[in-house]
Amino acid sequence: MRDLSNPLKVIDLLSDGECHSGEELAAIFGITRAAVNKYIKLIREWGVELTSVPRKGYQLTYPLDLLKFAKIEHFYTQHTDKPINLDVIPVIDSTNQYLLERLNTLSTGFACVAEYQQAGRGRRGRQWFSPFASNLYLSMYWRLEQGPAAAMGLSLAIGIVIAQVLREISGQDIKVKWPNDLYLNDKKLAGILVEIAGKTGDVAHIVIGMGINLRMHNPNQDIVNQAWSNLGDIDRNLLVAKLLYRLRDALYCFETEGLSAFIKQWQPLDNFADRPVKLIIGETEIKGIAKGINEQGALLLEQNGILKAYIGGEISLRADNTK
Numbered sequence: 001m002r003d004l005s006n007p008l009k010v011i012d013l014l015s016d017g018e019c020h021s022g023e024e025l026a027a028i029f030g031i032t033r034a035a036v037n038k039y040i041k042l043i044r045e046w047g048v049e050l051t052s053v054p055r056k057g058y059q060l061t062y063p064l065d066l067l068k069f070a071k072i073e074h075f076y077t078q079h080t081d082k083p084i085n086l087d088v089i090p091v092i093d094s095t096n097q098y099l100l101e102r103l104n105t106l107s108t109g110f111a112c113v114a115e116y117q118q119a120g121r122g123r124r125g126r127q128w129f130s131p132f133a134s135n136l137y138l139s140m141y142w143r144l145e146q147g148p149a150a151a152m153g154l155s156l157a158i159g160i161v162i163a164q165v166l167r168e169i170s171g172q173d174i175k176v177k178w179p180n181d182l183y184l185n186d187k188k189l190a191g192i193l194v195e196i197a198g199k200t201g202d203v204a205h206i207v208i209g210m211g212i213n214l215r216m217h218n219p220n221q222d223i224v225n226q227a228w229s230n231l232g233d234i235d236r237n238l239l240v241a242k243l244l245y246r247l248r249d250a251l252y253c254f255e256t257e258g259l260s261a262f263i264k265q266w267q268p269l270d271n272f273a274d275r276p277v278k279l280i281i282g283e284t285e286i287k288g289i290a291k292g293i294n295e296q297g298a299l300l301l302e303q304n305g306i307l308k309a310y311i312g313g314e315i316s317l318r319a320d321n322t323k
Helices: 005-014 022-029 033-045 069-076 095-100 154-170 236-261 263-269
Strands: 050-053 057-060 086-092 111-117 135-144 175-177 181-184 187-197 204-213 276-281 284-293 299-303 306-310 315-319
Touching: 005 022, 005 033, 005 057, 022 033, 022 057, 033 050, 069 086, 069 236, 086 095, 095 111, 095 135, 095 187, 095 204, 135 236, 154 175, 154 181, 154 187, 154 204, 154 236, 154 263, 175 263, 204 236, 236 263, 263 284, 276 299, 284 306
Parallel strands: 086 111
Antiparallel strands: 050 057, 111 135, 135 204, 175 181, 181 187, 187 204, 276 284, 276 315, 284 299, 299 306
16 A cells, blocks of 8 residues: 655645745655655645745645644543544545455444545446535444344435534534435535445345535535535644544444434424425426435325325435425
């Protein structure tokens, strides 16, 4: 595996917001100016925006709030005496894939968080735009003894918990969107990807991944092709800690009560509650009024006074702006 320690140290040095010359960086690492330029090029490829100031050096276009295990652990232990069980990995292919490749060695509740994903993914294998230190990329492993069938509606419960945490930490009106997104001001703020390994009748190994937009700048429009929002300038280390202990508490609750324990919390957070929407199923559009979810996690759609439930993996929910 390629050694990325020096480029990461360059980012750490630049995170103070000051200018650092190429000569200074070369001296610190005992390398040539040409090698420093290679590090700078790689860092820019990760999505870090740098300016080159003539006769002064390199400076971040905007400050970075870097993830630090010690800071996350400090916030986490203020709320629980349970061990944190977290890997902080600056550069990774995918936080979900990292856990999926280690299922047999993980304890329930183990998590990993990254600054940058080289191969982040969303639903249906779509690429997930993952610039360095601009957003939050977090995955958690959970062992569900009841098996895969007991995970029905899990992404909805997770969405509720994440929305509540983001509302508390930012003071903004974060909403949930069926089945696995969070919205702010009618724009996508975060996505959730739940992946399950295990056969019917066996233990379910569940990996819950999330990507949350915090301070994203100039995203690749070939990847981010819908309206999006940023949560804004918050303490990322505090956010990780709060998500970890709140999600763990919620997952213990889900184990015993399932989605039914979360149903009442969905409606006040539902971005499309009582609004005209359309479901896109392949080439078909189905229009109606969104009326929340049922205990199986299905979307309830009112059509001509009749309530019908829709559930499935290939359904997309959109606002119906034709009226």
